[in-house]
Amino acid sequence: MKLTIHGAAKQVTGSMHLLQVGQYKILIDCGLDYEKDHNLQVNEDFGFRPEEIDVVILTHAHIDHSGNLPTLVRMGFNGQILCTPPTADLTELLLMDSVNIFLQKSAKANNHRRRHKHQRNSGPQPLYLQKHVMDTVERFITIGFNKPFKITGDIELTFIPAGHLLGAAAAILKINDEGTEKTIAFTGDIGRHNYPVLNDPQPLPPVDYIVSEATYGGRSHTKRKSVEETMAEVIEKVCIKEQGRLIIPAFSIGRTQSLVFTLNKLFSSGKLQPVKVFVDSPMASMATQIFRKHHNLVSAEARDFYNKQGDEFEFDNLTHVETLKDSRQVSNYFEPCIIISSAGMLEGGRIQDHLFYNIQNYYCTILFIGYCAKGTLGHRLLRGDSIVHIKDRDLAVYATIKQTDVLSAHGDHEDLVANIKSQDADKLKGIYLVHGEAGSMQALADALEPEGYKVTIPEKGVAYEL
Numbered sequence: 001m002k003l004t005i006h007g008a009a010k011q012v013t014g015s016m017h018l019l020q021v022g023q024y025k026i027l028i029d030c031g032l033d034y035e036k037d038h039n040l041q042v043n044e045d046f047g048f049r050p051e052e053i054d055v056v057i058l059t060h061a062h063i064d065h066s067g068n069l070p071t072l073v074r075m076g077f078n079g080q081i082l083c084t085p086p087t088a089d090l091t092e093l094l095l096m097d098s099v100n101i102f103l104q105k106s107a108k109a110n111n112h113r114r115r116h117k118h119q120r121n122s123g124p125q126p127l128y129l130q131k132h133v134m135d136t137v138e139r140f141i142t143i144g145f146n147k148p149f150k151i152t153g154d155i156e157l158t159f160i161p162a163g164h165l166l167g168a169a170a171a172i173l174k175i176n177d178e179g180t181e182k183t184i185a186f187t188g189d190i191g192r193h194n195y196p197v198l199n200d201p202q203p204l205p206p207v208d209y210i211v212s213e214a215t216y217g218g219r220s221h222t223k224r225k226s227v228e229e230t231m232a233e234v235i236e237k238v239c240i241k242e243q244g245r246l247i248i249p250a251f252s253i254g255r256t257q258s259l260v261f262t263l264n265k266l267f268s269s270g271k272l273q274p275v276k277v278f279v280d281s282p283m284a285s286m287a288t289q290i291f292r293k294h295h296n297l298v299s300a301e302a303r304d305f306y307n308k309q310g311d312e313f314e315f316d317n318l319t320h321v322e323t324l325k326d327s328r329q330v331s332n333y334f335e336p337c338i339i340i341s342s343a344g345m346l347e348g349g350r351i352q353d354h355l356f357y358n359i360q361n362y363y364c365t366i367l368f369i370g371y372c373a374k375g376t377l378g379h380r381l382l383r384g385d386s387i388v389h390i391k392d393r394d395l396a397v398y399a400t401i402k403q404t405d406v407l408s409a410h411g412d413h414e415d416l417v418a419n420i421k422s423q424d425a426d427k428l429k430g431i432y433l434v435h436g437e438a439g440s441m442q443a444l445a446d447a448l449e450p451e452g453y454k455v456t457i458p459e460k461g462v463a464y465e466l
Contacts, residue, residue: 021175277337359390
């Protein structure tokens with residue numbers, strides 16, 4: 001049995017892991033790598049032949065885990081894609097959005113080339129089109145949590161809840177490898193405990209090998225204040241005392257629903273006086289419908305709120321912005337307000353319009369509630385760039401830039417360590433760290449190795465014998 005990390009090796013995005021059992025090839029996740037200075041074509045170089053993959057296991061819907069699936073299909077993959085029911089629904093939504101982003105970037109590049117008289121050379125082509133997404137979606141086979149599924153006579157898959165996102169799972173594979181039973185866990189992205197809307201991650205069963213994410217290795221989340229306390233403090237200062245505008249870039253799927261539920265609790269309990277809230281993301285509205293469809297999988301707290309007070313994703317001072325015309329009016333709304341819009345890293349989406357009109361507004365605060373990969377506009381703002389390029393303009397940054405990790409959907413260093421320490425160090429044969437920057441991986445390894453755990457920080461494309 002061989003493990004090869006083809007993506008998210010010493011970086012966060014592009015998760016893609018190949019497990020070979022004899023001649024049978026399993027790909028765990030197939031994410032988009034967007035840490036390469038926007039050279040999307042790097043995602044066509046898989047490091048293996050797509051047509052030779054027998055099956056794909058998808059841990060969750062986020063684009064850095066699912067976003068390269070249509071490329072895989074376009075280039076020859078012809079097997080099934082195994083995932084949970086919410087993951088299938090959310091992934092379809094995200095992949096369709098990716099097509100729109102590719103087309104927008106391609107059109108923008110072509111317009112730029114025409115203006116500069118480079119007619120002979122077209123700009124970058126989209127990685128895939130809507131037809132490739134539909135071909136991908138048709139391959140989904142959905143499996144519920146904690147329901148063992150026989151992939152072959154020798155390979156059994158079980159999904160267990162990972163928190164992080166609705167439908168997100170750790171994949172547990174029980175394998176008969178030439179007469180020897182081996183178990184390997186792919187953690188996917190590990191969520192947090194007591195996270196709004198989501199259930200807690202389920203502890204891993206005893207396994208022989210773990211392929212673990214390491215996003216927040218060496219870093220701890222803020223624990224002094226709760227999500228509600230943090231958001232109430234920011235809103236009180238920006239929107240009530242300063243009568244300003246709070247713009248929150250948020251992923252349409254997951255983060256927005258958790259944030260809206262948090263605001264609902266604050267306003268309905270009277271802890272905050274009402275402030276106008278705009279959710280400006282059509283995809284977030286569609287994602288919320290998927291959360292409602294799979295309401296049996298949201299947290300007990302969210303279900304209890306629904307039973308006692310009504311829909312956790314709706315309240316009186318909340319407006320869902322539908323049209324582009326309405327979106328532009330929101331950018332110029334004169335009263336104090338909260339604008340929640342995507343994309344969370346500021347790479348495309350309606351958030352760019354809101355930034356364009358507000359980045360030079362002294363009374364505007366931009367609050368980041370999630371991770372921003374290197375090379376993204378969000379990362380440039382967070383590192384303190386005083387001038388940023390938005391919509392073909394260089395704009396000075398006068399707005400206040402803030403970040404909080406209380407709504408991070410990733411477990412921190414302590415969570416990652418605890419997840420692995422549930423295993424007996426003497427029985428666990430190996431840990432392979434992925435989905436993290438090199439320093440984060442090393443910090444996690446440094447915490448585990450003195451306890452007797454055998455940790456490997458794998459190199460991309462290198463096969464490891466298990």
